[in-house]
Amino acid sequence: MTAPLADRTLADRTVVVAGAGGIGGRAVCAALTAAGAHVVAVGSRAESLADVDAAETAVVDLADPVAVAAWAAELRDRRSSIDGLLHLVGGWRGGSAPDDFDWLERRVLTTLRVASRELRDDLGASSAGRLAIVSSASVAQPKWGMANYVTLKSAAETWVQALASGWRAKGTPTAAVTFVVGALDELGAVDDLAAACAALWSVDHEQLNGALVELTPAS
Template sequence: MTSPLADRTVVVAGAGGVGGRAVCAALTAAGAHVVAVGSRAESLVGVDAAEAAVVDLADPSAVAAWARELRSRRPSIDGALHLVGGWRGGSGFDDFAWLERRVLSTLRVLSRELRTDLAASGAGRLAIVSSASVAAPTWGMANYVTLKAAAEMWVQAIAGTWRAKHEPAAAVTFIVGALDDAGVTELLATACAGLWSLPTEELNGALIDLSRATESASESATEPATDQGE
């Protein structure tokens, strides 16, 4: 039986982190043409992907140029998995700016650029990773949970438009505890690879909670998903 991911082009942003590496390996094993994207070449060394690209995902011009080149070589862009992140606690202005660029700007720029491609794919998938801490915010992580919540709403806006236009594409948010837990990382990788095996209508707009799927994930549910690549 042919894999639903066979030769589909899937962009993994933040591919150099622990979660990104696991996701790239799972997608490659399922037959996808994985494009591993990161901000530093050294972070992408050894990632299991068909190709790798160093791109500043917060720079619209850089992302547009990279996407044009990718479109010239691939018949479609079928997935964009945003695993870019970082962690700083508190409510300080500098920390907010640092997090905003990584957590939200990279998502906004990448998804704006690829949204039409995903809708045209016939089985487009957009996915992000958010944190269980959004549901239990504290002042000690005010910046982080605010930006994660904003990222979730951005994805819901895309999902709502795809739903209203009956586009064959789905935008999904995975909720995790801490990605340095091997069980959670494995679950995330499996879940990402499984996105193309589930009906679009079932997936679009879904919040898929992986934070309680293992005992260790449940115990760390208030910790941020810190081990994401840039």
């Protein structure tokens, strides 16, 4: 069933931005706030969230299921619905060393897995639930020097596809999307990401759900 156009706006929707303190997270929070969303900016350190353009901020270890469950329960008590989870938690280490894999896994995959499991039913109950992650163009051409990183980004993409499949099977007006970028420090990349995230609620869920959207900044 297609949500009415009025239900696919951002006005007063509760959107959680994970990794809000990073360059991409800050831009996305600003774009969502400008569009009328109630933005919940989440990060692992209070100082990283200073001056983020959001209705509220929260310091949460998104890799800790107990901490995430407690935070989500408190959010549900205050907001009538949770309509979006934008996972922008960053992290980069090259190579294939075990320690680097563990460091990246916690940030790239575990935070996504824990947060999305906790909020999955909330997003499914929304009249226009949206989940999005940012992946890397390097996943399509993996190299040994980036083995850990591309492996975990690929796993994150697979997790999102599984979420998309579950929502599709239930017939809910919910969508899980993967944005693919080269690097956020490329000219225009952050602005393109912010605009794409804010536009998620203006596109029908059937068109979005499971989509792999390449964001290629103009040079």
